[in-house]
Amino acid sequence: MFKQQRKHPSRHIITVKIALPIKTPMELEEAISLALDDGVDFIEVREEKSLHTVIRMVDGVVREFSSGNEYRISVRSLFEGGWGFGVASSLEELEEAVRDSVKLAKLSSKWSERVEPEWPSFAGKFETKPKKPPWEIGPEEKLDLIREQDDQARSYERVRNRNVLYLDSLRDVRIINSIGTSISQRISRVRMSTHIYAYESGITESAFESKAGSGGLEILEGLNLGEEAAKRAVEALAAKPSPPGKFPSILDPKLAGVFIHEAFGHAAEGDSVLSDQSILTGKIGQSVGSDMVSVVDDPTWEGLYGSYRYDDEGSEAKKKYIVKGGILSSFMTSLESAYRLRTRLTGNARSMSYDHPPLVRMSNTYIDRGDWTFEEMLSEIKEGIYAIGAIYGYTDPAKGQFMFKAEGGWLIKDGELKERLREVAIAGMTLEVLHNVDAIGKDLKMDPGTCGKQGQFVPVTTGSPHIRVKELVFGGR
Amino acid sequence: MLGEDAVRVALAGGAEEAEAFQVRGRTISISVEKGAIKTASSIRFTGLGVRVSLGNKLGFAYASNPKEGKGVGEEALKNARAAPPDPDFKGLPEPRPVTLIEGLLDPKIKNLSVEEASSLLMSAIESSKVSPKVVSVNGKLEASYYEIGIYSSKGTDVREERTSFNVFLEVASKDGDRRGSSLDFADGRYLGHLKPEKLGRNAGDMAVKVLDSTKVGVEELPVILEPKAQVSIIPFLVDSAANAENIQYGRSFLSDKLGKEIADDRISIVDDGRIPWATGSSSFDDEGIPTRKTYVIEKGTFRSPIYNWYAAMKEGKESTGNAVRGYNRLPMVGAHTVSIEAPDLKMSKEDLLDVRRGILVSFTFDTPNLANGEFSGLAETAFLIENGEITKSLRQTNMAFTLIDMLRSIDGVGDDIITVQSLRGGSIRFKAKVAGPG
Numbered sequence: 001m002f003k004q005q006r007k008h009p010s011r012h013i014i015t016v017k018i019a020l021p022i023k024t025p026m027e028l029e030e031a032i033s034l035a036l037d038d039g040v041d042f043i044e045v046r047e048e049k050s051l052h053t054v055i056r057m058v059d060g061v062v063r064e065f066s067s068g069n070e071y072r073i074s075v076r077s078l079f080e081g082g083w084g085f086g087v088a089s090s091l092e093e094l095e096e097a098v099r100d101s102v103k104l105a106k107l108s109s110k111w112s113e114r115v116e117p118e119w120p121s122f123a124g125k126f127e128t129k130p131k132k133p134p135w136e137i138g139p140e141e142k143l144d145l146i147r148e149q150d151d152q153a154r155s156y157e158r159v160r161n162r163n164v165l166y167l168d169s170l171r172d173v174r175i176i177n178s179i180g181t182s183i184s185q186r187i188s189r190v191r192m193s194t195h196i197y198a199y200e201s202g203i204t205e206s207a208f209e210s211k212a213g214s215g216g217l218e219i220l221e222g223l224n225l226g227e228e229a230a231k232r233a234v235e236a237l238a239a240k241p242s243p244p245g246k247f248p249s250i251l252d253p254k255l256a257g258v259f260i261h262e263a264f265g266h267a268a269e270g271d272s273v274l275s276d277q278s279i280l281t282g283k284i285g286q287s288v289g290s291d292m293v294s295v296v297d298d299p300t301w302e303g304l305y306g307s308y309r310y311d312d313e314g315s316e317a318k319k320k321y322i323v324k325g326g327i328l329s330s331f332m333t334s335l336e337s338a339y340r341l342r343t344r345l346t347g348n349a350r351s352m353s354y355d356h357p358p359l360v361r362m363s364n365t366y367i368d369r370g371d372w373t374f375e376e377m378l379s380e381i382k383e384g385i386y387a388i389g390a391i392y393g394y395t396d397p398a399k400g401q402f403m404f405k406a407e408g409g410w411l412i413k414d415g416e417l418k419e420r421l422r423e424v425a426i427a428g429m430t431l432e433v434l435h436n437v438d439a440i441g442k443d444l445k446m447d448p449g450t451c452g453k454q455g456q457f458v459p460v461t462t463g464s465p466h467i468r469v470k471e472l473v474f475g476g477r
Numbered sequence: 478m479l480g481e482d483a484v485r486v487a488l489a490g491g492a493e494e495a496e497a498f499q500v501r502g503r504t505i506s507i508s509v510e511k512g513a514i515k516t517a518s519s520i521r522f523t524g525l526g527v528r529v530s531l532g533n534k535l536g537f538a539y540a541s542n543p544k545e546g547k548g549v550g551e552e553a554l555k556n557a558r559a560a561p562p563d564p565d566f567k568g569l570p571e572p573r574p575v576t577l578i579e580g581l582l583d584p585k586i587k588n589l590s591v592e593e594a595s596s597l598l599m600s601a602i603e604s605s606k607v608s609p610k611v612v613s614v615n616g617k618l619e620a621s622y623y624e625i626g627i628y629s630s631k632g633t634d635v636r637e638e639r640t641s642f643n644v645f646l647e648v649a650s651k652d653g654d655r656r657g658s659s660l661d662f663a664d665g666r667y668l669g670h671l672k673p674e675k676l677g678r679n680a681g682d683m684a685v686k687v688l689d690s691t692k693v694g695v696e697e698l699p700v701i702l703e704p705k706a707q708v709s710i711i712p713f714l715v716d717s718a719a720n721a722e723n724i725q726y727g728r729s730f731l732s733d734k735l736g737k738e739i740a741d742d743r744i745s746i747v748d749d750g751r752i753p754w755a756t757g758s759s760s761f762d763d764e765g766i767p768t769r770k771t772y773v774i775e776k777g778t779f780r781s782p783i784y785n786w787y788a789a790m791k792e793g794k795e796s797t798g799n800a801v802r803g804y805n806r807l808p809m810v811g812a813h814t815v816s817i818e819a820p821d822l823k824m825s826k827e828d829l830l831d832v833r834r835g836i837l838v839s840f841t842f843d844t845p846n847l848a849n850g851e852f853s854g855l856a857e858t859a860f861l862i863e864n865g866e867i868t869k870s871l872r873q874t875n876m877a878f879t880l881i882d883m884l885r886s887i888d889g890v891g892d893d894i895i896t897v898q899s900l901r902g903g904s905i906r907f908k909a910k911v912a913g914p915g
Contacts, residue, residue, distance in 0.1 A: 058726065064807050065560035066537035067552055076516075085506075085518035089542035104517040107591055108507075111514040111599060139559040161726040197728050197848060204730060204848040241851075244695045244877065244912035275511040276613030276649050279656065357516050394842055396857065398613075398649040398658035399687075401873055403843065403855030423846055425853040427873050428914070454508070454617065473914050475853040475875030 027091055028073070031098045032178050035077050038102045042078040042117035044177040044313065045094075048354040051135060055166040057146050060154070065139070072354035077101040081115045082108025085357045119335045120345065121180035122316050126309035128188045130216025134168035135188075137217055142166055145192065145220050152226030153196045158234050160199035164226065167191040168217075175314035183314045189214050189305060189459060191448065194225040198233035205239070205422070207232035207389070207407060212305040212448035212459065219303070232389070235420060236408055242424040242474050243411075248384035249472045250377050253445035255406050257462030258390035260295055260367050261451065263402035263430040264288075268295075268322045268330075269348070269360040270337025272397045279400035279431060283328050284343075289434030291326035292370055299347065299363035305448035306365075306460040310347070312358040317347035322365075326434075334360045352456035359453055366463030370440025377439045377468045379415040385474060386410040386417060387424060395430070403427040425475030433469055441465035480628040483527045483546030483553070488630055490554045492529045494569045495630050497546065498763065500524050500804050502623025505594045509602050509616040517591050522623075524804030529553040533566045539805045570764045570786040570796070572632040577760045578768075580753025583667045586640035587622040594620055597673050598644065604677030605648050608685050613649040614677075618642070620668070625763070633765040641666050641756055646677060648684035657690075657870075659683035659858050660840065662705070664898060667754040683839065683858060687870040691861060693913035699835035700876055700909045701862070704895050704902055706838040710845060710852065712899035714880060715748045716812035717847050719773045719781075721788035723810075730850035730880070734779045740884035742777035743821040750798055750813035755896050757813035764800040764808050771797045773815075774884070785810045816901040819890045826891045827865075829906050835862040836871060836911055845880055853877040856911070871913065878909035 028045045035043035049071045056064035073088045075097045084104025088097035134142075146164050153162045167190065174184040191212035198205050209225040251259060272278040280288065299308050299317035308317055313335050320330045331341060334349035337360055349358035378386070386409055393404025409421040446463035480497030487495035501523040508515045526539040527549045536557025540549050598618040605614050619642065626636035643664035650657040661680035663671055702710070723729040731739070740746070750768025752758050761767050764786050772780050782788075785800035785808050801811035830837065836859050843854025859871040891903030 061563050061565070062561045063563065064537065065535070065556045066539070066807065067556055068539040068541075068805055070541040072542065082514060083516040085516050085520075087518075087520045087522075089521075089523070090544075100519055104519060104591060107595065108514040108517045111509075111595070113513050143561070161728050197726070199727055202733070204727065204732070206728070206848045244875070244910065246914070271510065275615050276651075277615060277647065277658070355520050355522065357518065396658055398647075399656055399872075401855075401857075403857075403875075405843070405854070422849070423851065423853065425843070425855065425875050425877070427855045427875050429873065473873060473875065473912065475855075475877050475912055 028176050031075060031094050032176065034095065034098050035102050036178055040077045040079045040102055040105060042178050044076045044175065045073060046312065046354065047073045047174045049172045051170045053134065053168045055142060055146060057150055057164045059162055060150055070353065073097065074354045075101040076357055077105040078115065078117060079105035080109040081112035082106065083357065084108060087355050115336055115339055117179060118339060119179055122310065122314055123182050125184050127186040128214045130188050130218065132217035133188060134190055134216055135170055141217070145217065149192065149194050149223065149226035152224060153194060153230040156230040156234055158198045158200050158237065159196055159230050160204065161197040163195040165193045177314060181314040183310045185308065185310050187214050187308060188216060190217060190219050192220045192223060192225060194229040196229040196233045198237055200237045203237055205233050205236035207236065210448055213303050214305065214307050215303050236422060239408055239420040239422040242385065242409060242421040244474055246471045246473055248381050248470055250386045250466055250468045252388040252466060253443065253464045254447050255387050255390045256367060256464035256467045257447055258393045258404055260464055261362060261365050261460065261462040262393035262395045262404060264295060264434065265362045265365045266395050267397040267400070267430065268332055270331045270333040270341055271360045273331055274337055274340050277398045279397065280328060286328055287326050288323060288328045288431055289326045290437045292440050293323055293326050293434055293437055294321060294368040295323040296321055296368055297332055297362055297365045301364045304364045304446060304461045306363040308363065311349045312351040313349040315345055315347040315349065317363065320346050332360055332362065334358060350458050352458055356456050359456060361453065361458055362451065362460055364446065364461040364463065366444065366446065367440065367465065367467060369442055369444045369465055372439045372441050374441055374443065374466050377441065377466060378412065381412045382414060384412040385421065386412055387426060391423065400430045402430055427473050427475065433472065436470040437467055438470055439468035441467065479525050479543060479546040480626055483525060483550035484628060484630055486547045486550035487527065487529045487554045490551060492531060492554050492557065494530045495550065496528045496569045496633065497628050498526045498802065498804055499626045500623055502621055504619055504621040505589060505591055506619045507595050507598045507617065509598060509614065511613050511615065512602055514595060517595060519591055525549050526804040527553040528569060528807065529557045530569060531557045533562045533564060534560045535563060535566050536560050537807055565791045566787065567790040569629055569631055570633060570766060573766050575635055575761045575767045578751050578753065578758065581637065581639045581666055581758060583640045585668045586620050586642060589620050594618055597671065601644060601646055601673035601677035604674040605646060605681035607678060607681035610650045610652050610685050610688060611648055611681050612651045614646065616644065616646040618644045627765040635761050635765045637760055639666065639759065642668055642671060644671060644676065646680040648680045650684040650688055652688045655688050657684055657687040659687055664756050665754055665896065666756060670754065687858060690870040690872045692872055693861065693874060693911055695912045697908060697910050699832045699906055700911065701829055701835060701837045701904050701906045703837065703839050703904045704893065704900060705897055706841050707902065707905065708898045708900050709842055711817065711902065712812050712815040713845055714746060715773050715783060715815045716899060718850065718880065719783055720810045721782040721784040723847060724782050725788060725791060729847055731779060737779055738777045739779050739881050740774050740777045741887060743819050744774065744884060744887060745772060745776055745818040746774040746815065747772050747818055748783055748812045748815050752814050752901065755814045755901065757899050762798040762800040763802040766796045766798045766800065768798040768813060783810055783812060812899050814896065814901050815899055817890055817905065822887065822890045823892060824889045826893045826904060829889045829891045829904055830862055831865040832862055833864060836860065836874065837862055837867055850880040852880065873914045875912045876909050883907050
């Protein structure tokens, strides 16, 4: 069960100058020869150093001011289809980690299907170039950005609790493997979020806003996350429970983005397809939605939270249409899943950190623009629900059943927004819903998030314009 | 000793107080994809987190696998200098006498080989293939041995070795055009409690059962939540809703309910950190404070939140031993193992199912809303009950209720007690609104 939650990565810090110990290729390359001598079919070495900052302010008080640094080298070996994974905490331990991974790969191979490493190799270097690198900026400037968001929320009456979280990270990775890949990549990411609670006459409501990207502090300047979240939390105090049942509905870009990520994107991940855990197995070239639906995954979109140039197997990242005009056109793949599915390598292998082997993951995933305006969509609905914001969602990719939680909504009557609704649960069968999409807006918006799969959380972006669905099941209360 | 070094360096640099939290251990992890082992890994880890205070300014720094504690101690001190003051920070925890408990360290897990771990998982995987309709099985097993040590300038000096395991299975099924899936999971600190064949069979049986499904409309029905469907709901009452920090900041729907009746007076809800072999158990919490049993709801009345040191000091109270953290985080407040005590409502599972029409929920992954205590989510694996018999699987069924309505309407607690994640308990029955796809 794959679950996405608006979880905040827990490891972050304030640090100014720390030299990043990028080792010379020779030392890592010795590990490659060592494993090949031991008879493995493939070996990959990933050296990773990361720096993190977290500052958390609650009701104007800094509750957490922390910094951290992490360094490891992970080694992954393939032997007759079985993978072994070992981790070294320093170059001195590298040899042991290599031997571990080889031993483990041989052990796994007893129960594995063979795979030949007939894969392309990549070489190159990539670095995000932040205008304001977080590691060169002192704590005061970061605190000012946080206070600005806190002040915005404080100015709202009925706001009871204000939470502002600032995170920055610098992840420096070097990957080499036995088929010639040698890449290095340094990505700086920043994130600011607000979670605001409002209270009146025994009722408490909350709203969440966030902004994140790859780059520096320039991404977090001039934001109004405090104001936006406070406004919505206060507005929700007067909201009514949603009526349960089936309604024509409009999903706002945030919610539609989470929907396409959770309900559809996970099913298009090559490992889900291979393991028969996907409703999309065997459906390439077939219709999976209304012909106005196109879905894209694009890690190369510069500056977004889920962006990268090379994935965590060192493969070059590619923009691809998963769905074009309603037809399933591509899966997202890693080295192994591309080989097993006999399909294109898309550079979607990602790992949360050094102690996890890469899995097939999304990057920046969105429903492409249509040509409707929100007003046009609204005007044609007699009675329905406009659902807004996403708290979390999850999906069962094998059954094609999804559930997601919207922060709230509006009751639509005769083409107008009539009444504000509280948090609602929406459930459905993914492909039915995609076939029922009958309008897509022009207003594509991208929203950062953190996606969890098998215990690994990675930064992603989900996006969409407003979309209209002929009918959706609402849980109500 | 890394921790002691870090504390010494911070004090020498001018810190008033310093505390080191250190963890080191090993995790074996086996993952299976489509019935075959995909990856085996064995990872040793060390992590150090250091809190340093200067008056009411607090700084924190951490590192994975540091070679020495010095750098981390210095970094934490630097952060304390840069941090604005926190008027509610009243100092790092004072030491409290700790009595060690049994049932935290299983030598079998400590000495587990990757081969043994693989055999256990493969036996669960093989057992799940109960029918040709089972088309694919994925799974993961993790087993960890680790030692936690906390050392501070206030005199805290505790350490403890613990073990844990968790297993997760995901089974996909197919019958003609119909597809289904189910799952099962188990965890604990003692490997002997893992019954891989039973776990596998159950996941397989369930995946086949869900192929034959029906749907309900919008109805108010008795809902029976099996223990594994409660793991995101009942512990939430303590872990999040009765979390002192959430109460103090007014984030929780229980914020103004202390001392008030919020449940049927036959119901108590307790958090217990000292149950042998439960994943949530330990002799002391992550600040070195001894764990205990806390009555959060006692005979229907909201009696006590759970506290870590910071939240307790803010109210001039004693910590309940509920600090939780990783080496890379400051301590938060969290539950150990939560259970419902309701001897007057106890009944057999059979009696619990004896309703004219209702739904039995095996799994849900939704959590209630902290601010208003409302639950609205998907009954991920659920079955229709008609005249006391489980008839068909239900698809796409939402259920909605408030936690307080649930606590007031529970009319049966089953004797099918298990311990899983932060929960210890049997099935529960109450009324809720359910909405199928129509």
